[in-house]
Amino acid sequence: MRKPKNLSYENAVWADEVLQQIRTQLRDRSGGDTLVLHHLRRRIVKNLGYDEKSTPYERKKLKQRKMIEQGGICAICKNPLPERGYLAVLDREVAHLGYTDANVRLIHRDCDIQVQEERGFA
Ligand SMILES: [Zn+2]
Structure with a gap:
């Protein structure tokens, strides 16, 4: 893995691990229902966006x-x-x-x- 421009290698690895955990939780929670998966994913993306850019x-x-x-x-x-x-x-x-x-x-x-x-x- 190449070193990210603005993130230490260790932080990039940690972020990728968290992302993978979230993906696993989303998959488990949605139980194969793609519509539920879609809305769960959208809710998380939207709110993380607000954390960065305000509402x-x-x-x-x-x-x-x-x-x-x-x-x-x-x-x-x-x-x-x-x-x-x-x-x-x-x-x-x-x-x-x-x-x-x-x-x-x-x-x-x-x-x-x-x-x-x-x-x-x-
Ligand atoms: Zn102008």
Whole structure:
């Protein structure tokens, strides 16, 4: 196994073991019912996602606070942000610090794509 970029080898091995235990438990709990397995798996994935990214409601409220704090201006291009919808996105300064007031800025989706490309993520 190659060494992961951001995780020690020991932690990667531990995480893989936990994942395998979860898979075994999901299989046992669902008893071969693929629909039950699907919903159990979705529930775990969804809630782990919220642990990392907060709930949609929490992100929506954070977006509203940032819109007010930034005076409706994109933190990158300094042009007005759209009032609603998915064209304005929260950008974390440090990904592992999560979606907090201190760690995010509100920017245009297009500006986000540009930043991601510059960071080499896209
Ligand atoms: Zn912008």
